[in-house]
Amino acid sequence: MVKEIERAGIPVVHVCTVTPISMTVGANRIVPAIAIPHPLGNPSLTPADEKQLRRKILTTALDALSTEVDGQTIFEVK
Amino acid sequence: MKLEVGYIQIRDIQTADKSSVKDGILYVNTKELEALALEDEHLKAVCFDVARPGESIRITPVKDVIEPRAKVEGPGDVFPGVITKLNTVGSGKTHVLQGAAVVTVGKIVGFQEGIVDMAGIGAEYTPFSATYNLVVDFTPKDGLTAHEYEAAIRKAGLKIAYALGKLGVNVTPDEVKTYEYPSIMEAIKKYPGLPRVGYVQMLQSQGLLHDTYVYGVDMKQSLTTMLSPTEIMDGAILSGNCVSACDKNTTYHHQNNPVIEDLFEEHGKTLNFCAMIITNENVYLADKERSSDWTAKLVDYLDLDGVIISQEGFGNPDTDLIMNCKKIEETDTHTVIITDEYAGRDGTSQSLADADPKADALVTAGNANQVITLPKLDRVIGTLDYTEKIAGGYAGSLEKDGSITVEIQAITGSTNELGFSRLSAR
Amino acid sequence: MSKIKVVHYINQFFAGIGGEEFADHKPEIRDGAVGPGMALTGAFGDKAEIIKTVVCGDSYFNENLADAKKAIIDMVRSANPDIFIAGPAFNAGRYGVACGTICEAVKQELNIPVITGMFVENPGAEMFRDKLYIIATKDSAAGMRDAVPAVAALAIKLVNKEPVGASIEEGYLPNNTRVNFFEKERGSKRAVDMLLKKMAGKPFVTEYPMPDFDRVEPNHAVKDIKSATIAIVTSGGIVPKGNPDRIESSSASKYGEYDITGVNDLTDATYETAHGGYDPVYANADADRVLPVDVMRDFEREGIIGKLHNKFYTTVGNGTSTKSSKQFATEYAQKLKNDNVQAVILTST
Numbered sequence: 035m036v037k038e039i040e041r042a043g044i045p046v047v048h049v050c051t052v053t054p055i056s057m058t059v060g061a062n063r064i065v066p067a068i069a070i071p072h073p074l075g076n077p078s079l080t081p082a083d084e085k086q087l088r089r090k091i092l093t094t095a096l097d098a099l100s101t102e103v104d105g106q107t108i109f110e111v112k
Numbered sequence: 113m114k115l116e117v118g119y120i121q122i123r124d125i126q127t128a129d130k131s132s133v134k135d136g137i138l139y140v141n142t143k144e145l146e147a148l149a150l151e152d153e154h155l156k157a158v159c160f161d162v163a164r165p166g167e168s169i170r171i172t173p174v175k176d177v178i179e180p181r182a183k184v185e186g187p188g189d190v191f192p193g194v195i196t197k198l199n200t201v202g203s204g205k206t207h208v209l210q211g212a213a214v215v216t217v218g219k220i221v222g223f224q225e226g227i228v229d230m231a232g233i234g235a236e237y238t239p240f241s242a243t244y245n246l247v248v249d250f251t252p253k254d255g256l257t258a259h260e261y262e263a264a265i266r267k268a269g270l271k272i273a274y275a276l277g278k279l280g281v282n283v284t285p286d287e288v289k290t291y292e293y294p295s296i297m298e299a300i301k302k303y304p305g306l307p308r309v310g311y312v313q314m315l316q317s318q319g320l321l322h323d324t325y326v327y328g329v330d331m332k333q334s335l336t337t338m339l340s341p342t343e344i345m346d347g348a349i350l351s352g353n354c355v356s357a358c359d360k361n362t363t364y365h366h367q368n369n370p371v372i373e374d375l376f377e378e379h380g381k382t383l384n385f386c387a388m389i390i391t392n393e394n395v396y397l398a399d400k401e402r403s404s405d406w407t408a409k410l411v412d413y414l415d416l417d418g419v420i421i422s423q424e425g426f427g428n429p430d431t432d433l434i435m436n437c438k439k440i441e442e443t444d445t446h447t448v449i450i451t452d453e454y455a456g457r458d459g460t461s462q463s464l465a466d467a468d469p470k471a472d473a474l475v476t477a478g479n480a481n482q483v484i485t486l487p488k489l490d491r492v493i494g495t496l497d498y499t500e501k502i503a504g505g506y507a508g509s510l511e512k513d514g515s516i517t518v519e520i521q522a523i524t525g526s527t528n529e530l531g532f533s534r535l536s537a538r
Numbered sequence: 539m540s541k542i543k544v545v546h547y548i549n550q551f552f553a554g555i556g557g558e559e560f561a562d563h564k565p566e567i568r569d570g571a572v573g574p575g576m577a578l579t580g581a582f583g584d585k586a587e588i589i590k591t592v593v594c595g596d597s598y599f600n601e602n603l604a605d606a607k608k609a610i611i612d613m614v615r616s617a618n619p620d621i622f623i624a625g626p627a628f629n630a631g632r633y634g635v636a637c638g639t640i641c642e643a644v645k646q647e648l649n650i651p652v653i654t655g656m657f658v659e660n661p662g663a664e665m666f667r668d669k670l671y672i673i674a675t676k677d678s679a680a681g682m683r684d685a686v687p688a689v690a691a692l693a694i695k696l697v698n699k700e701p702v703g704a705s706i707e708e709g710y711l712p713n714n715t716r717v718n719f720f721e722k723e724r725g726s727k728r729a730v731d732m733l734l735k736k737m738a739g740k741p742f743v744t745e746y747p748m749p750d751f752d753r754v755e756p757n758h759a760v761k762d763i764k765s766a767t768i769a770i771v772t773s774g775g776i777v778p779k780g781n782p783d784r785i786e787s788s789s790a791s792k793y794g795e796y797d798i799t800g801v802n803d804l805t806d807a808t809y810e811t812a813h814g815g816y817d818p819v820y821a822n823a824d825a826d827r828v829l830p831v832d833v834m835r836d837f838e839r840e841g842i843i844g845k846l847h848n849k850f851y852t853t854v855g856n857g858t859s860t861k862s863s864k865q866f867a868t869e870y871a872q873k874l875k876n877d878n879v880q881a882v883i884l885t886s887t
Contacts, residue, residue, distance in 0.1 A: 035773060035853070037754045038867030039882050042875050045757040050886035051397055052428045054435070058466045059860075062756035070395035070428055070887050071319055072820040073774070075827030088826065088833045092883070096843065099768075099881045102759045236720075258819060307737045319817025356788055356814070356857060370726035382734055395816070418737045420729045427815055427856060448733040450725055453746065456859030457789075459716035467748045473736050475729045476745045478718045481789055481859060503788030503814040503857060519789050520718075521857060531725020536745060537716045538704040 036061040047098045049073060049091060053108055063098040064108045065091060113203045113293045115342035118184070118285030122211040125162045125244045133279045138180075138212050140246060145272050149248065154264035157251040161493045163215070163230050165242050168490035170234075173225030173498055174524045175216045175262075176269050176351055177240050177362040180209040182277035183346065190277060190347040193328030195270045202293075202343035207280040213243040213364055214276065216269035217494035218250035219261075225502055226357020226524035227486070227516075234486040237526040239533060240364070247493045248272060266352055270363070291376055293340045296414065299386035306380070307417035310387030311341070311371055312407055312440070313530075314432060316353050316360060316424040317392040323352035324361075324424075326390065332399075336391040336406035341372040349390070353424075356503040358480045358521040359452045359529050361424055370532050371420055371450070387414050391436065393429040400432050408439035418446035423529045426454055426480070430465040441470040452477040452527035453537055457519065477528055478535040480504070480521035488514030542586035542697045545617050546575045547610070547624040547640055549633045552679075553593040561632075563595030565606060567613040577682060578623070581690035586697075590617040596632040599640070607643050614644055620697045622648070626655025626685045627662060629677040634662025641670050651696035655685045658711060667711045671696070674711050712747075762844075766880040769847035771870070773855035773863070774821065774828035774887035775813030776804070787814025788857035793866040795873070799848045803832045815856030816887050828885060847879050855886060 037060050039046040048061035051073050056064045067073030074088045091111050098109040121136055128139035142160040149158045163169045183189045186204015189196040215228065228240045235241035248269060252261045294302065315324040317332035324331045326339075326349050339348060349366040375385040391407045394400060411419055419440060423433040430451070437447050453463035453476055463479070496516070500509045504522030511517065520526040527535060550556060550563040552573040571579045571588040579588055592613050599606045614622055622644045624637035634656045641652040655673035656663045663672055671692060675685040688709035695702060702708060704717040721728065728745075735742040760766050777785060783794050801808075804825035811821040811828065826832045834846045851870040853863060874882065 035771070035863050035867035036884050037752070038864055039771070039871045039874070039884065040754045040757055042868075042871035043757060044871065044874060044879060044882050045760055046882040046884055048884050048886065050884075051395065052400070052431050052886075053397060054400075054431045055428065055465050056886075060753045062754070066397060067885070068396075071816045071818070072827040073885055073887055074830045074833075075820065075824060077820050077823070077827075084827075085833065088830050089836070092830055092833050092837070095883050096763050096768075096837075099760045099766075099883075100763050103756045105756070307734075309733065309737075319819075322817060370724055371729065374724075374726045374730045378730055378734070383730075383737075418733045420726075420733055422726075422729075446733065446736045448729045448736065450729050451746075453716055454789075454857050454859060455716040456861045458861075460714060461859035461861040462749050463716060463746055464749070469748055471748055472744055473732050473742060474744045474746045474748075475725050475732060477725050479716045480857065482718050500784070501787055506786040506789070506791055507784045519857075521788060528725075531727070531729055534720045534722070534724050535718060536704075536721045536725065536728075537718045538706045538712060538745065 045099055047095045049095055057106055062103055062106055064106065065095045065098055066108065066111060067091060113340045113342050115203055115291045115345060116205045117289050117291065117345060118205065118207045119210040119287045120207060120280045120283050121286045122209045122244055124164065125212060125246055131279055133209065133283050138209060138276065140276065145275065148271055148275055149268040152264045152268055154253055154256055154260055155250055155268060156253045159249050161247045161249065163245040163247055163493060165230060167230045169230040169493060170489045171215055171217060171228040171247055171493045172496065173217060173494055173502060174228050174357065175218065175225050175265060177364040177524065178214045178269055178273035179364045179367045180212055180214065180273045180276035181206055181347065181367060182274060182281050184281050190274060191270050191350060192348060194267065194325060194350060195274050198327060201346035201348060202340045206346055207283065207285060209277060209280050211244055213240060213245050214269055214273040215240065215245045215247045216250065216265055217247060218265055219252065227522050228524050229486055229489060231489060232487045233484065234523060237520055237523045237535065239525050249494055270350065291342050293342055296386055299384060303380055303384040306382065306384040308386050308415065309375060309383045310389060310411060310414065310416045310419040311375060312389045312391060312419050312421040312436060314421065314423050314429065314436065315390055315392055318395050325350045325352055331392045332394050334392060336389060336403050336410060338387065338389050338410065341388045344369055344372065356480065356521045357524040358526040359425060359477065361528065361530060362525065365525065365528060365530055365532055370530050371422055387416055393425065393432045400435060404432060404435035404439050407436050408443055411440050411445050412443040416445050420448050420450065422450045426452065427465055434466040434468045434471060437471045438468050448473040448475060450475045450477065450529050450531045452529050453479040454481055455479045457481050457483050475531060476537050477531060477533065479537045480519060480527045482520050483517060484520050485515055485517045541584065542621065542694065543619040544586050544588045544693065545590045545592060545614050545619040545622050546571065546578065546588045547592045547622065547637065548573055549636065550593060550595040561595045561597035563593065564598055565592060565594040565609045565613065567592050574682060577686045578690060581686045585694050589619060596636055599636040600632050607640065610640055611643060611647050615648060619650065621650055621693050622652045623689060623693060624654040626673065626675045626689065627660060628675050628679055628681060629657040629660050631661050634660035635665065638662040638666030638670060642666060653689055653693055653696065655689055663711055667713050671710045673709050760881045764841060765844040767845045767847050767878060768843050768881045768883060769850065769874050769879045770829055770834060770883050771851045772829045772885045773853050774885060775811045775854040776809055776821065776825045776829040776852050777812050779808055779810050781812045785812045785854055787812055787854060790854040790858045790862065793851055793853040793870060795849055795851055795870065797849055798831060801831055802835045804829060813854045813856050813887060828887060847877065
């Protein structure tokens with residue numbers, strides 16, 4: 035899916051847990067997520083902390099979208 | 113470890129006033145079994161039914177299938193740490209009611225339970241059309257969480273299978289096989305000229321309806337570890353999953369793991385089966401990396417010449433499979449992997465979610481997306497209410513004439529990745 | 539039942555005209571079977587019959603492609619056969635390419651089944667194996683005896699519209715279409731046998747060769763994220779509560795498009811997951827964990843992004859073929875493009 039969006043000319047960032055699959059299928063901008071059932075959350079945190087975590091991941095995703103890449107790149111969440 | 117397994121051939125299941133095994137017939141008093149199942153306060157009602165090979169019966173939604181077994185001698189008893197006291201099993205004697213199975217059904221938990229047809233074309237795709245099945249249909253109490261409900265049914269099914277297994281303890285088996293699994297030093301000394309072979313079994317461990325229990329431990333909380341294959345025959349590994357029923361191991365599959373059987377078959381002849389490793393398939397990437405590192409470390413440490421790796425499931429576990437394969441190959445150990453495919457209904461899509469050139473020896477259990485039309489059968493045990501929702505079903509799956517069109521991924525055990533069946537693809 | 543009518547195509551060499559020096563032989567049509575057609579006739583028994591044989595030189599065919607194709611198709615059309623068989627070409631490169639080319643053309647123009655045969659390394663095999671049934675042969679005409687029964691059996695099946703089995707059963711070159719069948723041995727036994735061969739350094743055949751994944755060049759970065767319209771898309775199956783479009787839990791046949799105008803937070807009362815491949819409890823309790831509408835709205839309000847696109851697209855990745863996913867994504871990517879969306883965040887479970 036990620037490739038079809040890219041092919042349509044829209045920059046896309048793939049936020050996913052299993053980054054090796056993302057690498058194999060050919061995403062160019064990749065941001066690692068938390069876990070498969072909750073990629074952008076962590077139910078063991080308080081709601082406020084969980085949202086903060088989500089915000090961090092998405093901030094990294096926006097950075098990825100604003101960064102030129104010349105190949106497959108994983109942007110680690112800081 | 114040395115385990116003697118006595119197989120008692122079962123040729124029918126009948127209800128009776130007294131439960132017993134006599135002349136190959138398993139007689140069951142369902143009132144007693146009902147009382148046993150309802151010991152669990154989460155369950156409201158339970159009813160029993162028998163489905164025999166060739167009968168026009170559809171069983172769905174199937175959660176687990178369990179073979180009745182019990183120990184005659186030796187430490188512990190079957191299903192240790194879950195149904196019986198925790199003890200190291202895998203030695204002594206075990207009796208099996210071969211040809212009989214307990215099949216659990218009930219209101220759907222997720223989307224993920226399967227179909228077992230006892231007759232028609234669907235019967236060719238599931239091994240449980242060939243067993244005499246005591247089908248147990250559970251009704252949970254209201255207001256249970258999904259996790260509570262799943263656990264209650266899982267345990268009740270095991271209890272029933274164990275109770276039936278105990279009926280065979282004093283019966284003379286039709287056939288006895290002995291499985292020996294010595295210490296690694298002894299094993300190497302015993303067959304110095306034969307290649308040392310291990311088996312890496314990957315276990316699904318991804319949450320509700322995706323879990324596997326080893327001696328009662330949820331496998332996702334464990335690191336890659338080792339045990340004797342004979343322990344698995346005694347129910348050390350239990351299924352808590354049936355997601356996309358085609359390629360999830362039921363408890364029955366674990367009890368009768370075909371890779372273990374076929375490795376034992378060649379043991380001492382062409383190879384030396386001396387290592388059984390189990391690992392998980394977790395939802396965190398770090399876990400995947402850690403577990404596959406550990407698998408490769410163990411294989412390297414044991415200095416094996418080759419391993420068979422079997423996967424459970426598909427999608428993200430394809431990554432665990434590829435990581436295991438790649439890292440083990442990098443230790444200069446030969447691998448063969450067993451998996452199944454999701455190549456689309458027309459068979460033209462990419463079959464796996466992950467790939468690596470090192471995975472050059474692959475055995476496939478078939479394309480789970482293949483569409484099949486299952487004819488109307490005379491009787492349904494369970495309910496067809498969820499047919500369109502289960503994995504492999506879709507809106508319109510259930511035809512007016514009672515036939516159903518689904519992908520074979522909805523059929524319990526159709527593309528089992530232990531290589532339990534003969535289905536394949538090219 | 540009347541006999542199946544076959545037109546057979548062979549080159550100048552197999553027609554007995556001659557070798558390379560006669561390779562510019564123009565297409566001609568003869569009655570009945572010629573050369574290898576005799577062996578085919580034997581294999582057909584009373585089920586099928588070669589009514590005409592078309593002969594063409596390999597050089598002529600490849601150097602005069604349009605003319606040759608047209609002439610041969612006219613010949614085949616006039617014979618009105620039930621099936622067209624070319625070759626087998628074994629490892630003869632130009633012959634193989636000619637067989638593949640003319641088979642494809644006949645299939646398209648005349649809408650009848652076609653078969654050819656080649657050695658796996660024939661350049662024609664790589665060009666046409668995904669489009670035609672190509673019976674796998676040895677690298678020389680010495681393989682005729684093995685090839686002929688496979689060609690004949692598949693030809694009869696195709697004309698009678700019987701289901702075609704897997705490549706290994708029917709003897710055609712693997713064509714990137716996976717077909718299920720029942721093996722003689724169970725999978726575990728095959729794995730043990732394969733491992734024994736691999737450890738002993740003997741040849742073995744994998745049941746699924748590893749695929750090559752294609753790549754797409756990355757697009758340029760978004761210049762000004764503060765004014766960009768950003769869409770969120772997920773393969774995690776988030777849908778409005780009740781799954782109004784009934785997207786399947788696995789092997790999805792459709793994707794969802796849902797409006798989130800005015801939605802600031804996904805709650806357990808309003809959204810859920812239709813995905814059957816992971817524990818759904820966490821996504822059902824708070825779908826923002828998969829489709830992060832809440833934080834994206836915060837970003838929008840704080841001016842960190844221009845705008846969150848008012849629609850999201852959703853599919854169930856579970857068991858869904860890459861081909862379907864690709865088709866869904868091609869469709870909605872175009873919609874996103876038309877709506878002037880400047881960047882996409884795709885989340886997967």
